[in-house]
Amino acid sequence: MNDANQKDNVDNASASEKHSKAYTPKKGHATPSRKQAQAASGAFEARFSTAESYGESRKKRKELKASMSDEEWKQYKADQKEARRKQQQAAQAAMDRGEEKYLLPRDKGQEKRFIRDFVDARRYLNNLVMPFAIILLVLLFIGQKQQTLGAAVSMVAMVIMIVLFIEGVYLGRKASRAAKAKYPHTTESGFSLGFYAYGRATQPRRWRTPKPRVEIGDKVE
Incomplete structure (x- = not known):
């Protein structure tokens, strides 16, 4: 086991010598997409938006729009806008009160x-x-x-x-x-x-x- 570790150390040292000082090692994971970053815990969108993903929400809206008349769809959008406004007001009020869940980092x-x-x-x-x-x-x-x-x-x-x-x-x-x-x-x-x-x-x-x-x-x- 020690021989294997020593060999790995030698290989890593040799690899590092081959690269210039400007070489930046890989992070080991892919850069998250914008949607993933917004859904991450602590992000503004994660704290104040619904748990549905953008794709799920868009699909749901299309299905609802197809099942409604123009007047019903306009009313639905107005109701959704009012619900988001109330949600944002409630979140801001919780932030003002100092509730830990809603505070910025x-x-x-x-x-x-x-x-x-x-x-x-x-x-x-x-x-x-x-x-x-x-x-x-x-x-x-x-x-x-x-x-x-x-x-x-x-x-x-x-x-x-x-x-x-x-x-x-x-x-x-x-x-x-x-x-x-x-x-x-x-x-x-x-x-x-x-x-x-x-x-x-x-x-x-x-x-x-x-x-x-x-x-x-x-x-x-």
Whole structure:
């Protein structure tokens, strides 16, 4: 058995020497089709669509259309559209509530849930990033015609950006330390947790998904 293993190792080494540095080994499996990727667990389509495949659904629709009058078919399509709308609304509501099944991969996990509560319980200057960006664009547009105003706006914008960056670094490090202290065996990296906290903080509170579960000022442990 050892001789066979040694022979395989020698053969693999010889094969690797024959290939150039640019050689990419085969994956060992075929690249999934678009339909297979959409049906994979965790994909958007898999979470919000029916369990039927595209081919099955298309065949069913053809059979139904053949058995219906034009008016019945129009009504059927209207009913299906309304059913999809309600399904999407229900899925979005479940996502807003933070139900794990409907969350995006980036939002899943107890650590991410803790980070969201940690950020949602406090106010940060980074909460104003979007309004500040809109105001800055307007002022810079005006400043193109008034050089004095443009120079002043650029200086103020630079100062604000530095302040926001410093706060973002501070928030990210503080949130990641708190999450790791609560979940010492987490496999999430400190950078990943910190960046997630920063991204959450830069979104206006009412636009956040999942929706905040805590009020500002609540103690999160």
